Amino acid sequence: MDLSLSPIAHVDVPPDTRTKIRASGVNVFYGDKHALKDVSIAIPEKAVMAFIGPSGCGKSTFLRCINRMNDTIDIARITGNIDIDGQDIYTPSLDVVQLRARVGMVFQKPNPFPKSIFENIAYGPRIHGIAKDKTELEEIVVGSLKRAGLFEEVKDRLDDSGTSLSGGQQQRLCIARAIAVSPEIILMDEPCSALDPIASAKIEELITELRQNFTIVIVTHSMQQAARVSQRTAFFHLGILVEEGATDDIFTNPREPRTQDYITGRFG
Amino acid sequence: MTDISSPNRVFDVTSDAARARVRKRYRAEARFRAYGIAAIGFAALFLVALITDVVYRAAPAFTTSWLSIEVPATPSDIDPKGDGSVESIASGNFDAPVRARLAELLPGANDRVARRQLNALISSSGTEGFRDQILRDRDLVGKTVNTRVLLSDDADLFVKGQATDVVERAGAGQLTPSGTEGTITLSGAPPLRVSGFASADPSTLVRISGGWVKITGQQDGVLTGDVMMPLRDTAAADWKLVTFETSEGSRRLGDREVVWLQTLTEQGVIERSFNWRFFTNGDSREAELAGILGALSGSLFTMMITLVLCLPTGVAAAIYLQEFAPKNKWTDLIEVNINNLAAVPSIIFGLLGLAVFLNFFGLPRSTPLVGGLVLALLVLPTIIIASRAALAAVPPSIREGALGVGASHQQAIFHHVLPLAMPGILTGTIIGMAHALGETAPLLLIGMVAFIVDVPSGPTDAATALPVQIYLWSDLPEAAFAAKTAAAIIVLLLFLFIMNGLAIFLRRRFERRW
């Protein structure tokens, strides 16, 4: 099957690329469970960073630290430091809501609001007062849908329920919803896990597209996907960040034997 | 793959044992379905039995009987001042001409006792319609007016065939009466096969020469009896034997009244019509005047107060406890106590209402305001528990989606979680309200059990409520109130159905939003 998707040329991140997110010594505990152990990583701006690793290794946990979504879990406790643009996001003076407007998130299972397609996207700009008036709001909605590659499919049915779309369309709707508030960072937790190869291909295309303007962190279980869309890859295992580097290096000559085993499918 | 009986399968589905297993499974399923249908059928049977019984009992309460007669609007009675003014007519005596006309129709009621019995056929407010008719058209004064007069509840019951059966048989030969009034003898009668003439037996009467004689004894072909309606003459005449199957001792109408009503029925002046009064009047001591509107409005006001108080409070409490409250010992304690509160017997809430709202705060007794407050306390735990369950049932992905685009916790809940929980919250609310609508015990304690004639016009007027009205009426000895009780039950059930229907409608509306 031709997915009409040739692998993108992997431009290694030039050394002068600015670091967008910097984590140092991050530990996460769920009650007594030590889910993430001393993770330190630098995530470059306007590039795609892929997190890979076996199930339960803490990829989602780390991702959810970046927009403080773990705050909603009562038993979760976090130590260490995460900076975005050099600003500590865990300082008490920081407003979580503003942070989440800057760091959008797309979830593993598409979760559109049970409202109209238009409302789904308009909601974020509306609560943040991004649009001055109705026409501007419509522009944002249409623009976001276009960038998410969904506009052509839904332009006649913007008043239909978001949940009436197919799974892949719903996921692109969620991406459109995330970019409508013009975040700087988009976190994607296995965005294609519920999708067929064609829908996945569309999303991958979209990610490549979005990389021009956003910093993207993506969790994926598909090595091919990581290889196709990301410039840098981080491998997690048992709560530890085992190895991080340019995607080409990780996939062609990983430094760690565990990474090698995982990539070649010997465990995981 | 196509050959499911392939021999290398460990599990052979064509073997006899496998077939037997399948048959057994089918039988088990069929059995289970049969049980289910039987259970539903059983429940439906009870429901149908209950509803038929109530409807059957209530049917008489929905019609009422009138005397449709020509009454002379004698100016001396109905226009005492003689100026034809509204005030004069309003103070007129409308009973007198109606009573006089009735005495004409039913001659022979000469003594005071008989007159009083005769007048008692008519309801105490029976001539109101006549008065209103004259007030509407004052030119009718002095003319003969065709009007409708409401019958008393006992007369009404007879007309509906509930007092006694009247059986008439032709008598053999002819009888010769000894007089036309008072106690007389009738000679020439064959022996009557009756056990006795006490009030515990069916009453035996003879109709002869246009009159009615109640037989009190017989000897050698001579019947002794009291004249109930005077005879034309004393000539020998054909006769009929009449029995009132229910003995006089066990009905509220005497033989004489039955004779009168039977005569009126035969004269064709009694008519029946739908009992609007039942829906437009408050309570009354007279069954034919008593209506449900007072209790209905009382219940309506009570429910309004309850809803207004407990829906916002309950939902707010549920949202706080479910979404915002820190999880600690205190919130655990509150949660346990809310669950306990839902199980507290309702009468305790009544006592609480009595002590707090009436005695401490001095709110007016017997009012829907206090009733609503007490019932709100009763319903609150139900609403809180149902709302919390509904909030908890909203998928967390919706919440995360909202938080993910930068909604605050509160925005996520009010914009996304609450609308999705609304159907569940409404269901819980309606269950609670239905529960409150049928509550009687707490209302008794706060005095909503008083006899109140006026229809309340607001939540601070003294009132009673539907279940209390049912309780009150069911306690009254008059047979007519038994029908009213059943009719009130129907009204209560209808109220419930309408409330539930409204809830289902609202729920659909909320659900249809996607």
Ligand SMILES: Nc1ncnc2c1ncn2[C@@H]1O[C@H](COP(=O)(O)OP(=O)(O)OP(=O)(O)O)[C@@H](O)[C@H]1O
């Ligand atoms: N809410 C939670 N409460 C308790 N433990 C949790 C919670 N969420 C995650 N964990 C635990 O933390 C560890 C890491 O979980 P996480 O979801 O980050 O894994 P993952 O790498 O995303 O796995 P997958 O690839 O299956 O999504 C797991 O062992 C998991 O059991």
Ligand SMILES: [Mg+2]
């Ligand atoms: Mg995960």
